[in-house]
Amino acid sequence: MHIVILGAAESGVGAALLAQAKGHAVFVSDGGAIKPAYKEKLTQAGIRFEENQHTLEEILRADEVVKSPGIPEKAPVIQALRAKGTPIISEIELAGRYTQAKCICITGTNGKTTTTLLTYHLLKEAGLNVGLAGNVGYSLAEQVMEDKHDYYVVELSSFQLDDTHDFAPWLAILLNITPDHLDRYGYNLENYAAAKMRVARNVSRYFIYNAGDPETRKAVAASAYEKTALAFDQQQNSEAGENLAAWYGQDGTLQLHLPEWAQGQVESITVDNSPLIGQHNQQNMAAAILAARVVGLSSEQIEKGLVSFKNAPTAYN
Helix, strand or coil: CEEEEECCCHHHHHHHHHHHHCCCEEEEECCCCCCHHHHHHHHHHCCEEECCCCCHHHHCCCCEEEECCCCCCCCHHHHHHHHHCCCEECHHHHHHCCCCCEEEEEECCCCHHHHHHHHHHHHHHCCCCEEEEECCCECHHHHHHHCCCCEEEEECCHHHHHCCCCCCCCEEEECCCCCCCHHHHCCCHHHHHHHHHHHHCCCCCEEEEECCCHHHHHHHHCCCCHHHEEEECCCCCCCCHHHEEEEECCCCCEEECCCCCCCCCCEEECCCCCCCCCHHHHHHHHHHHHHHHHHCCCHHHHHHHHHHCCCCCCCCC
C-alpha cells in the first residue's frame, strides 16, 4: 500500500519506520518544522518527507493515512481526506496489526501517566519482558518493528484512541472522565467519554474501570462492556456490584477478588510502603495492582515493586 503519515514527531516517525519495514511505500508530511532528530531518522531510512506544508495532491494519493493525534478533525487536510473516503488510522492501530504481544492500555483524564509507569514498573521488576509506549513519549510502532516484548504497557489519550478501529488491547483501564479537550469533541462531554470508551471495544481479557468516578460509571453502564468488566473503588460498599474486584479495607490494604478465584477468596496487598500518596494515587495504585495481578504477579512481587517505584518528576497527564 501507499501510506501517508501526517505528523513527524514520535508517533508519526515510528509509524513511518514500521510501515516501511513492512513493505509499504511511505510519505511523511508535517505542517510544521520537523525536529532534527526525527529528520535524521527519516533520512537514514530513506523515507520521503516534507515539512511546513501539506501537499494535498501527494497526500490524496494515499491508500491509507496514519494521522498524528495532535491534528484535529477540522484540519483542512483531514476534511479533504474524509471527502475522498481515504481510511485514516492512528499509529496505535498500525502497530497493533504487527504484534502478538499483550497490550495493557491505560486511559483517563487524570492519572494515566502515573498508572502507566507504575504498571510497567511492577511487571518489569517481576522479571517480565515488557515495553513502555504511547503518550508517555515512546512510539509503540517503532518498538513493534523488533517486537521483542511479551507485554506493552501503553498510555493512550483520547486523541490516540479516536482513530483506532480493530486495535485489540489485552487489558484496558479507564481511570476517570472529567471535562477536558472538549473543543475537539463539539464541547460535549458524552462525545469525549465515547472517545475514552473506545479503549474497551476489542479487549480480549478484561476491561478495568474506576467505579468511584461518576462519569466513568455512567459511561460503562451505557456500554456493552459492563457485564464482563472488573471495577475498583475506594471501598467495598460500591455501586460496582458484582464487578468489584479491588477495594481498600479499613486497615488501608488493597483487597482483591478476581472472578477466576475460588468463590469468596479475597487477597490483601499492603500499599503502606508505596511512595505514592493521596486519594488520587490510591486509585492509580488500585488500577495498576489489579492489572498486575491479572497478569499473574504474586502479592509479594507487587508489594516489593511498590516500594521501589519512582514516579516521573512531573507526571503529565
